[in-house]
Amino acid sequence: MQKLNIQLLLTGNELMIGDIVDSNSAMIAQKLLSLGLIIKRKVTIADDIELLINEIKSISKQADILIINGGLGPTVDDLTAQALADSCHLPLEEHPKAVEHLNKWSTLRGRVLDHTNLKQAILPESSNIIANKLGSAVGFHVNFQQCDIYCTPGVPNELEVMMEEEIIPLIQTNVTTTDNYQVLRFHTFGIGESDLQKLIRDKFQQWPQEIELGFRASSNFLELKLTIKNSKYKKVLQHYEKEISYLLGNHILSKLLNPPPTMAKYVIDLLIKSQKKITVAESCTGGLIASMLTSISGSSTVFEAGYVTYSNKMKHQMIDVSTKALDKFGAVSKEVVLEMAQGALLKSAANYTIAVSGIAGPNGGTETKPVGSVWIAWGTSSNIKTVYLCIRGSRNQFQIAVANRALDLIRRDLLQSDEVPFYLSNNLSKR
Amino acid sequence: MQKLNIQLLLTGNELMIGDIVDSNSAMIAQKLLSLGLIIKRKVTIADDIELLINEIKSISKQADILIINGGLGPTVDDLTAQALADSCHLPLEEHPKAVEHLNKWSTLRGRVLDHTNLKQAILPESSNIIANKLGSAVGFHVNFQQCDIYCTPGVPNELEVMMEEEIIPLIQTNVTTTDNYQVLRFHTFGIGESDLQKLIRDKFQQWPQEIELGFRASSNFLELKLTIKNSKYKKVLQHYEKEISYLLGNHILSKLLNPPPTMAKYVIDLLIKSQKKITVAESCTGGLIASMLTSISGSSTVFEAGYVTYSNKMKHQMIDVSTKALDKFGAVSKEVVLEMAQGALLKSAANYTIAVSGIAGPNGGTETKPVGSVWIAWGTSSNIKTVYLCIRGSRNQFQIAVANRALDLIRRDLLQSDEVPFYLSNNLSKR
Numbered sequence: 001m002q003k004l005n006i007q008l009l010l011t012g013n014e015l016m017i018g019d020i021v022d023s024n025s026a027m028i029a030q031k032l033l034s035l036g037l038i039i040k041r042k043v044t045i046a047d048d049i050e051l052l053i054n055e056i057k058s059i060s061k062q063a064d065i066l067i068i069n070g071g072l073g074p075t076v077d078d079l080t081a082q083a084l085a086d087s088c089h090l091p092l093e094e095h096p097k098a099v100e101h102l103n104k105w106s107t108l109r110g111r112v113l114d115h116t117n118l119k120q121a122i123l124p125e126s127s128n129i130i131a132n133k134l135g136s137a138v139g140f141h142v143n144f145q146q147c148d149i150y151c152t153p154g155v156p157n158e159l160e161v162m163m164e165e166e167i168i169p170l171i172q173t174n175v176t177t178t179d180n181y182q183v184l185r186f187h188t189f190g191i192g193e194s195d196l197q198k199l200i201r202d203k204f205q206q207w208p209q210e211i212e213l214g215f216r217a218s219s220n221f222l223e224l225k226l227t228i229k230n231s232k233y234k235k236v237l238q239h240y241e242k243e244i245s246y247l248l249g250n251h252i253l254s255k256l257l258n259p260p261p262t263m264a265k266y267v268i269d270l271l272i273k274s275q276k277k278i279t280v281a282e283s284c285t286g287g288l289i290a291s292m293l294t295s296i297s298g299s300s301t302v303f304e305a306g307y308v309t310y311s312n313k314m315k316h317q318m319i320d321v322s323t324k325a326l327d328k329f330g331a332v333s334k335e336v337v338l339e340m341a342q343g344a345l346l347k348s349a350a351n352y353t354i355a356v357s358g359i360a361g362p363n364g365g366t367e368t369k370p371v372g373s374v375w376i377a378w379g380t381s382s383n384i385k386t387v388y389l390c391i392r393g394s395r396n397q398f399q400i401a402v403a404n405r406a407l408d409l410i411r412r413d414l415l416q417s418d419e420v421p422f423y424l425s426n427n428l429s430k431r
Numbered sequence: 432m433q434k435l436n437i438q439l440l441l442t443g444n445e446l447m448i449g450d451i452v453d454s455n456s457a458m459i460a461q462k463l464l465s466l467g468l469i470i471k472r473k474v475t476i477a478d479d480i481e482l483l484i485n486e487i488k489s490i491s492k493q494a495d496i497l498i499i500n501g502g503l504g505p506t507v508d509d510l511t512a513q514a515l516a517d518s519c520h521l522p523l524e525e526h527p528k529a530v531e532h533l534n535k536w537s538t539l540r541g542r543v544l545d546h547t548n549l550k551q552a553i554l555p556e557s558s559n560i561i562a563n564k565l566g567s568a569v570g571f572h573v574n575f576q577q578c579d580i581y582c583t584p585g586v587p588n589e590l591e592v593m594m595e596e597e598i599i600p601l602i603q604t605n606v607t608t609t610d611n612y613q614v615l616r617f618h619t620f621g622i623g624e625s626d627l628q629k630l631i632r633d634k635f636q637q638w639p640q641e642i643e644l645g646f647r648a649s650s651n652f653l654e655l656k657l658t659i660k661n662s663k664y665k666k667v668l669q670h671y672e673k674e675i676s677y678l679l680g681n682h683i684l685s686k687l688l689n690p691p692p693t694m695a696k697y698v699i700d701l702l703i704k705s706q707k708k709i710t711v712a713e714s715c716t717g718g719l720i721a722s723m724l725t726s727i728s729g730s731s732t733v734f735e736a737g738y739v740t741y742s743n744k745m746k747h748q749m750i751d752v753s754t755k756a757l758d759k760f761g762a763v764s765k766e767v768v769l770e771m772a773q774g775a776l777l778k779s780a781a782n783y784t785i786a787v788s789g790i791a792g793p794n795g796g797t798e799t800k801p802v803g804s805v806w807i808a809w810g811t812s813s814n815i816k817t818v819y820l821c822i823r824g825s826r827n828q829f830q831i832a833v834a835n836r837a838l839d840l841i842r843r844d845l846l847q848s849d850e851v852p853f854y855l856s857n858n859l860s861k862r
Contacts, residue, residue, distance in 0.1 A: 016470050018460030019647060021452060025475075029449030039447050041482070042475035044456075051472070194505045194547040215506055216445055217586070280739075286725025287718035290739045294717020297793055297826055305745040308711075308721045308737030310730075314779065318736060318749075348745065362728055392539050393565060395728055397588070 007063040008042040011070040016046045031163045036181040052083035060147040070154035072137035074116045088144040090124040097129045098138045134158045186224040187253045187260040190421045250417045263407045264292040270414040271302040279350035281307045281340040284358035288403045305348040319343030341377035354406045378409045438494040439473040442501040447477045462594045467612045483514035491578040501585035503568035505547045519575040521555040528560045529569045565589045617655040618684045618691035621852045681848045694838045695723040701845040702733040710781035712738045712771040715789035719834045736779040750774030772808035785837045809840045
């Protein structure tokens with residue numbers, strides 16, 4: 001496969017002061033990836049004519065393809081056409097095809113085309129016009145110093161349609177792409193990046209060079225990605241897919257899905273499949289677990305009630321936690337969380353239960369029960385298990401981590417898995 | 432003001448193939464803007480040692496400040512330290528302060544520090560270590576060819592705290608910033624961008640050229656930004672600050688704060704101030720309102736109980752909603768939501784209550800109660816009000832919009848405001 005040097009140049013003052021988050025470049029990258037093409041370098045600058053000319057000149061010397069995004073609007077700070085003309089020593093001229101597009105666009109909206117809009121038809125001589133289905137700004141293409149330069153609008157939905165329907169087909173006809181590039185994703189929960197690397201190092205003395213390993217962590221989720229750059233390695237990939245599946249067991253939530261579902265989605269799907277109901281009794285997560293579950297469409301068939309028992313009084317009143325247990329052991333204790341789980345089960349007549357009680361912080365910690373302490377109870381009426389964890393981080397990180405672990409423990413129960421997840425076997429402070 | 436050349440270098444394979452959208456650079460830009468500093472240029476590349484060295488060498492020749500983001504993790508594709516060492520001709524060495532941080536970090540998590548993690552302490556000689564409160568990867572700073580280079584972690588929340596608490600203060604001591612550039616933000620809820628623009632156009636025939644107007648919308652929140660580029664316009668800005676405050680009334684949640692607090696934070700603060708308690712009874716939001724409230728530190732003093740009554744049976748059993756009302760009017764009705772609010776108040780002995788019942792979709796809608804229908808009840812035992820809204824969007828958008836509006840209605844009650852918010856006065860389908 002021909003290795004193309006593809007670069008992206010984004011322009012916009014709002015990008016430089018952080019007023020907007022750039023989602024355009026990720027979208028462009030994904031569309032190119034579908035052709036097996038990867039962007040090599042991305043430069044972002046303000047709407048400044050000198051900076052633009054500098055970058056266009058410098059990038060077009062190195063790159064085979066340059067996609068410029070933004071700066072096609074009607075206002076004075078939209079400078080892409082002028083900058084490109086200056087960089088390539090081309091005069092600007094009115095393009096009849098672009099004028100026609102602008103006329104149509106205005107008429108459809110019951111407007112009269114004015115001088116300001118007409119600026120969008122003044123483009124470098126000999127540019128090829130690229131249709132914009134949704135907006136007034138046409139795109140355009142020039143070839144300069146063996147570099148194909150595509151200028152595209154900054155408005156995300158206009159860009160997306162233009163990429164999909166115009167630019168990707170154009171690039172496709174100019175390059176010979178193959179189906180070489182193949183990616184396999186494992187969506188995992190409960191293993192850290194370094195633990196996972198160690199596992200893989202220990203298991204496979206020699207990881208095959210043909211398969212590139214990638215990791216992406218977010219909270220307690222980790223995506224493990226295996227990439228091959230040539231389809232002749234497909235067999236090797238299949239072999240390692242099996243090996244990794246075996247190695248990670250139920251730490252794997254799913255394969256191949258991107259973007260991956262939430263933890264709650266896995267739990268709801270399993271509950272629906274087994275026709276079981278779940279209830280939750282939450283103290284430190286304050287409704288977050290219930291909210292995660294009910295964010296999933298279809299959850300009403302498996303979830304009827306959640307008890308947000310934030311105070312001791314309410315633990316007693318709502319789900320019959322004994323004042324004896326509360327007084328003797330405190331709210332953050334094995335005994336209380338067990339009674340919470342039992343109480344919620346009894347009250348709601350569900351099959352599965354989760355109860356959590358902990359100290360989310362930043363205040364409220366003591367020497368024996370520091371901020372981050374949490375007791376989790378989970379299971380069915382005949383088999384409620386408990387575990388103590390200490391989870392560091394901000395209040396928010398703590399709440400999300402507790403909720404996801406509690407849901408993962410139920411997911412493992414539903415899978416009838418005996419495996420001990422990493423976050424429990426690593427948990428030295430278990431009680 | 433000294434015009435600094437500030438550049439950003441982002442590294443990560445996932446950025447190049449569009450696996451993630453980069454939100455870090457917008458956040459860095461906003462923090463720098465608070466010092467009146469603007470990023471000049473931003474380059475994004477894959478985790479490739481040669482590319483990294485090229486960029487570091489080339490940028491450090493031009494820039495006064497270079498912030499490198501990403502590539503500080505423990506894995507083999509994290510290359511920032513090595514690339515920086517090579518670029519600056521500095522040997523790599525183990526930094527005792529970084530080892531100490533890693534030891535502390537591991538101990539807190541009940542782990543043993545291993546070889547893989549220790550890589551994060553191998554940094555260019557004479558680097559200054561920058562603390563990372565939330566993660567294992569310390570940041571580091573070197574000065575090379577008169578360019579201050581700051582290396583920062585790619586994990587967003589780790590980066591945010593490090594920017595706020597470490598790097599911004601460091602930069603602040605090194606540069607003389609002036610107060611020329613001034614930004615005033617209004618954090619508003621419940622007005623759309625076009626409504627707000629119309630309001631302003633109708634009120635001020637001639638908006639002053641000295642003040643730049645900016646808008647940024649997310650869900651039902653809208654940030655209105657007034658910017659002056661020279662402090663001589665301060666008086667004009669003050670005048671328009673008053674005018675806008677008057678025009679928007681209680682649609683304004685706060686001024687000047689960035690990032691703005693969540694809606695729940697405003698509500699919790701007002702409850703604490705007035706020493707009142709709140710309870711919630713949730714059907715279609717399934718615990719989201721309780722979760723938003725309890726995500727705020729200090730909420731335990733004003734929030735004791737939340738009732739997630741997802742099924743009809745549980746509405747009756749947990750908070751005494753009459754089967755008569757459920758049978759006659761259905762779960763999504765004024766009568767039921769009123770009884771939910773009353774029941775929750777009685778059971779929990781709180782002062783304020785919110786109850787919601789609606790159809791989150793995508794399924795479950797009927798002709799008279801389409802997806803998006805919701806009844807909200809809110810107030811105190813002596814004065815519970817109800818309203819019907821129809822909110823379009825995905826299941827998630829619906830749940831978030833309902834939760835925020837319900838909280839906003841309580842916020843207005845707590846402020847003893849008689850104003851009718853835009854989303855109610857605009858609500859043609861009110862019943």
